[in-house]
Amino acid sequence: MSIEKTDVLIVGGGLMGAASAFFLRQRGKSVILLERDQIGQYASGVNFGNVRRQGRFLGQLELANRSFALWKRLPELIDDDLEFIPSGHMRVCYREDEIAELEAYAAAPEARELDLRIFSGRELHERFPFFGPEVKGGSYAPHDGHANPRLAAPAFARAARRAGATIEERCEVTSVQKVGGQFRVTTSDGREYRAEQLLITAGAWGEKLSAQFGEPVPLIAKGPQMSVTEPVPYVLKTVIGVYTKIPEEVLYFRQIPRGNIIIGGCNHSKPDMLNRRAHFEPQSLLKQLQQMHRLAPHMANLNIIRTWSGIESYLPDSLPVMGPSGTVDGLYYAFGFSGHGFQLGPGVGDVMAELISTGSTSTAIEPFHIRRFATSSMQRSKAS
Amino acid sequence: MATARLKNLQKDALRVVIVGAGPAGTRCAETLVAAGIRPILLDENRRDGGQIYRRQPEGFTRDYATLYGSEAEKARALHQSFDRLRERIDYRPDTLVWSLTPGQLCCVSQGKHTTVDYDALILCTGATDRLMPIEGWQLAGTYSLGGAQIALKAQAVSIGRRVVFLGSGPLLYLVASQYLKAGATVAAVLDTSPLRKRIAALPKLLARPGLLFTGMKLLAQLYLARIPVHLGVEPQQVLGDAASGVSAVRVRTSHGDNLQFDCDALALGYHLRPETQLADLAGCRMRFQEVSQQWVLDTDGEGRTSVRGVYAAGDGARIRGADAAEHAGRLVALALLQDLQQPVHGEALALQRRVLAVMDEFSHGLCQAFPWPAAQAKALADEAIVCRCEMITAGELRSVVREKGACEVNRAKAFSRVGMGRCQGRYCSQAGAEVIAAAAGVAVERVGRQRGQAPVKPLSMLTEELKQAEEVAP
Ligand SMILES: Cc1cc2nc3c(=O)[nH]c(=O)nc-3n(C[C@H](O)[C@H](O)[C@H](O)COP(=O)(O)OP(=O)(O)OC[C@H]3O[C@@H](n4cnc5c(N)ncnc54)[C@H](O)[C@@H]3O)c2cc1C
Ligand SMILES: Cc1cc2nc3c(=O)[nH]c(=O)nc-3n(C[C@H](O)[C@H](O)[C@H](O)COP(=O)(O)OP(=O)(O)OC[C@H]3O[C@@H](n4cnc5c(N)ncnc54)[C@H](O)[C@@H]3O)c2cc1C
Numbered sequence: 006m007s008i009e010k011t012d013v014l015i016v017g018g019g020l021m022g023a024a025s026a027f028f029l030r031q032r033g034k035s036v037i038l039l040e041r042d043q044i045g046q047y048a049s050g051v052n053f054g055n056v057r058r059q060g061r062f063l064g065q066l067e068l069a070n071r072s073f074a075l076w077k078r079l080p081e082l083i084d085d086d087l088e089f090i091p092s093g094h095m096r097v098c099y100r101e102d103e104i105a106e107l108e109a110y111a112a113a114p115e116a117r118e119l120d121l122r123i124f125s126g127r128e129l130h131e132r133f134p135f136f137g138p139e140v141k142g143g144s145y146a147p148h149d150g151h152a153n154p155r156l157a158a159p160a161f162a163r164a165a166r167r168a169g170a171t172i173e174e175r176c177e178v179t180s181v182q183k184v185g186g187q188f189r190v191t192t193s194d195g196r197e198y199r200a201e202q203l204l205i206t207a208g209a210w211g212e213k214l215s216a217q218f219g220e221p222v223p224l225i226a227k228g229p230q231m232s233v234t235e236p237v238p239y240v241l242k243t244v245i246g247v248y249t250k251i252p253e254e255v256l257y258f259r260q261i262p263r264g265n266i267i268i269g270g271c272n273h274s275k276p277d278m279l280n281r282r283a284h285f286e287p288q289s290l291l292k293q294l295q296q297m298h299r300l301a302p303h304m305a306n307l308n309i310i311r312t313w314s315g316i317e318s319y320l321p322d323s324l325p326v327m328g329p330s331g332t333v334d335g336l337y338y339a340f341g342f343s344g345h346g347f348q349l350g351p352g353v354g355d356v357m358a359e360l361i362s363t364g365s366t367s368t369a370i371e372p373f374h375i376r377r378f379a380t381s382s383m384q385r386s387k388a389s
Numbered sequence: 390m391a392t393a394r395l396k397n398l399q400k401d402a403l404r405v406v407i408v409g410a411g412p413a414g415t416r417c418a419e420t421l422v423a424a425g426i427r428p429i430l431l432d433e434n435r436r437d438g439g440q441i442y443r444r445q446p447e448g449f450t451r452d453y454a455t456l457y458g459s460e461a462e463k464a465r466a467l468h469q470s471f472d473r474l475r476e477r478i479d480y481r482p483d484t485l486v487w488s489l490t491p492g493q494l495c496c497v498s499q500g501k502h503t504t505v506d507y508d509a510l511i512l513c514t515g516a517t518d519r520l521m522p523i524e525g526w527q528l529a530g531t532y533s534l535g536g537a538q539i540a541l542k543a544q545a546v547s548i549g550r551r552v553v554f555l556g557s558g559p560l561l562y563l564v565a566s567q568y569l570k571a572g573a574t575v576a577a578v579l580d581t582s583p584l585r586k587r588i589a590a591l592p593k594l595l596a597r598p599g600l601l602f603t604g605m606k607l608l609a610q611l612y613l614a615r616i617p618v619h620l621g622v623e624p625q626q627v628l629g630d631a632a633s634g635v636s637a638v639r640v641r642t643s644h645g646d647n648l649q650f651d652c653d654a655l656a657l658g659y660h661l662r663p664e665t666q667l668a669d670l671a672g673c674r675m676r677f678q679e680v681s682q683q684w685v686l687d688t689d690g691e692g693r694t695s696v697r698g699v700y701a702a703g704d705g706a707r708i709r710g711a712d713a714a715e716h717a718g719r720l721v722a723l724a725l726l727q728d729l730q731q732p733v734h735g736e737a738l739a740l741q742r743r744v745l746a747v748m749d750e751f752s753h754g755l756c757q758a759f760p761w762p763a764a765q766a767k768a769l770a771d772e773a774i775v776c777r778c779e780m781i782t783a784g785e786l787r788s789v790v791r792e793k794g795a796c797e798v799n800r801a802k803a804f805s806r807v808g809m810g811r812c813q814g815r816y817c818s819q820a821g822a823e824v825i826a827a828a829a830g831v832a833v834e835r836v837g838r839q840r841g842q843a844p845v846k847p848l849s850m851l852t853e854e855l856k857q858a859e860e861v862a863p
Contacts, residue, residue: 285488285843291502310844311809
């Protein structure tokens with residue numbers, strides 16, 4: 006049996022794993038990344054593509070800002086274009102009292118870099134004439150934007166590979182353990198890998214591996230629902246999202262320069278974890294169309310040409326598991342990104358590389374530590 | 390799921406849904422009605438008849454001979470059967486099935502969304518044109534053979550004043566001769582299959598001598614009318630410009646000469662591909678059919694798919710033509726009756742199977758005589774568009790294979806957008822798979838097939854409920 010050795014072994018080749026591999030190589034670590042299927046095939050490759058900071062848990066904005074700085078350095082950073090457009094992001098509400106909540110968020114010191122601006126009343130409808138009359142206010146983030154998720158993780162993986170990382174696809178990790186100061190990882194096809202440090206970036210399957218180290222977390226998988234229209238003239242440069250506490254009202258859309266409008270929200274499906282597919286539920290489309298009609302009535306007369314979903318991992322407080330293990334030295338986690346990991350991807354890779362190679366990070370990630378599930382059951386929902 | 394329920398249900402409480410009112414769907418419904426079942430029959434068309442026996446819109450009064458030529462009698466028989474059934478089935482025309490979940494179909498009818506529950510589902514969804522790109526085919530005036538025929542049959546209009554027919558397969562000659570008869574100028578009939586393939590296929594084609602004879606007669610008509618007919622051509626390019634569309638078609642003959650035919654329209658096609666999206670969404674297994682070099686539904690000899698309670702018949706399962714569709718429709722109904730433990734005549738079953746075996750043989754002969762021109766994909770110029778909806782070139786597709794390692798169809802789609810457009814891959818995904826396979830240096834069945842995604846056809850966002858809401862709104 007062959008045994009391969011490396012400084013850092015990464016399990017899971019979504020955006021988190023691929024970006025981590027890239028930044029670890031930048032810091033001179035030898036890296037092997039093992040991906041069960043194909044790089045970026047799951048959540049990272051099929052998500053909505055929002056590169057949005059506003060609306061996140063305030064304690065996550067520092068990480069989101071670090072990621073944003075990296076998004077802005079694309080494509081030079083990885084020599085590949087992820088079609089990132091800092092188009093602006095508008096977060097709107099249907100109720101007057103929610104405007105105050107948007108204002109409070111915009112006024113928070115953590116949100117300073119976002120340069121948020123609140124619109125309401127006539128000014129709102131003049132600036133965004135396509136909104137329906139029910140839209141009462143909105144928070145405009147001029148620097149946020151969107152990118153093409155299908156390209157992101159594979160591009161980071163290629164850049165990592167060019168920088169010397171080993172990337173193995175179709176290589177499923179079945180067991181992880183630490184024996185005598187070294188991690189031993191075995192795969193379903195009988196290969197064994199050994200490493201000084203181990204990073205678990207296995208998305209919705211992260212818990213299966215953390216549990217092998219005695220750190221289970223209450224992770225559940227859900228499938229956000231996506232649909233896309235045929236191309237129409239490119240006029241909606243801003244990404245739009247609804248701020249609400251009613252799940253069915255959550256709708257977001259963006260238009261790409263090619264003309265298609267991508268729509269998401271309103272519903273989640275329960276993924277088929279056996280066949281590793283999340284289905285789009287036909288009912289979701291009806292809900293989306295209804296909400297679309299409410300949000301932007303004149304845009305509702307379009308043809309939907311495709312629908313899809315993807316498997317994303319959620320934790321009860323909607324925050325990820327990110328940081329060192331609570332029990333095992335040299336073990337690190339970055340999974341469970343709860344529906345908003347795409348924007349964070351480059352930043353997570355950068356931070357994990359810093360943490361793994363220096364032992365600490367300059368960005369606050371304490372709220373995401375896995376130990377929060379070991380101690381307490383009082384979780385509050387912190388993010389929206 | 391549907392299965393467990395099947396056996397315990399009373400015949401009259403059983404919800405049997407057929408999708409498609411073509412020859413397969415009609416004969417299936419007829420057989421079920423005879424056994425005392427009242428199926429629901431859904432079809433997105435306004436009228437029954439399916440593709441080949443498509444009925445003209447109400448108000449049009451062309452006679453059967455004009456509309457269906459040599460197939461007039463079969464068309465009349467099918468329509469009459471349907472009219473007799475009309476009161477004994479729950480027929481819902483103008484109803485597109487756009488998605489499904491186990492036990493339920495999602496439909497849209499005149500902009501209104503409905504669901505239809507089923508215990509047993511029989512998919513008789515037919516086929517669409519199978520296309521191979523040619524450089525310049527994005528120019529206005531390029532139609533599929535089927536599209537050209539529909540224009541003639543449904544609207545009584547020609548796609549151009551001077552039409553070139555290019556491709557391979559029986560439809561090439563059929564549609565060309567229909568255009569000739571309708572008074573259009575047929576500039577040329579250009580077949581990529583060489584004569585020797587046809588000769589080699591003769592033993593199989595002789596399984597149905599009548600049909601073979603009909604085919605020869607068509608060819609004779611074209612020769613008699615002095616239409617240039619060339620066999621074994623290599624398509625080179627469609628010429629023209631964005632403003633005025635197609636102006637000529639260039640091919641290389643089997644002797645190596647370059648020929649150019651002036652025209653203002655091109656009808657293009659290489660036989661047919663099955664419409665398997667609904668079956669795919671239902672989770673039915675597919676298999677790669679060697680002889681036709683394409684993915685077809687994996688059904689047993691009687692039309693059961695790999696998913697219990699889901700059946701398929703006609704060209705939507707695999708391409709065997711209209712006559713076979715009628716027989717397969719009957720046979721699949723008998724299979725369902727058997728599964729319901731209804732009495733079924735062993736003889737009736739055996740008869741259908743025997744007839745279908747002959748038709749199988751013939752359809753294999755057709756595949757051999759008019760092979761899918763896989764090599765063209767390999768030879769396609771880098772500048773040629775593969776995906777017309779998204780305007781992606783062969784060169785762009787090849788680059789995601791070579792530079793980004795996308796050697797699988799869905800992966801290459803994700804990276805390049807080939808197959809992501811309005812046609813949802815109907816017209817480009819097979820050719821795209823050939824381009825990918827050639828660039829990756831593997832056999833085409835190894836690069837997979839494009840996964841079906843709902844909606845099966847582009848779906849208008851303005852459902853009836855929303856329209857009403859709009860009218861009420863200030
Ligand atoms: C439909 C949808 C829409 C979304 N929209 C947005 C959005 O607009 N903006 C945003 O910021 N975020 C969005 N998200 C969330 C975002 O996509 C995810 O948070 C992010 O991609 C997570 O990346 P990941 O690398 O952790 O997970 P994944 O991409 O799931 O990658 C994990 C990888 O680990 C591999 N793996 C698992 N177990 C093993 C094993 N045992 N051995 C080897 N490999 C293994 C898997 O095969 C997988 O490739 C959305 C998610 C979905 C599904
Ligand atoms: C464009 C074209 C032209 C052809 N011309 C000829 C010809 O001239 N001569 C010849 O011998 N053969 C011809 N064929 C082949 C011939 O049409 C078929 O062999 C025959 O029609 C097969 O019968 P069927 O019942 O399997 O399918 P079809 O006759 O195609 O019937 C399928 C029916 O299903 C319906 N349907 C499909 N999907 C859905 C959905 N999602 N929701 C609701 N309804 C749906 C369609 O509207 C259609 O009415 C042609 C095929 C095509 C595609």
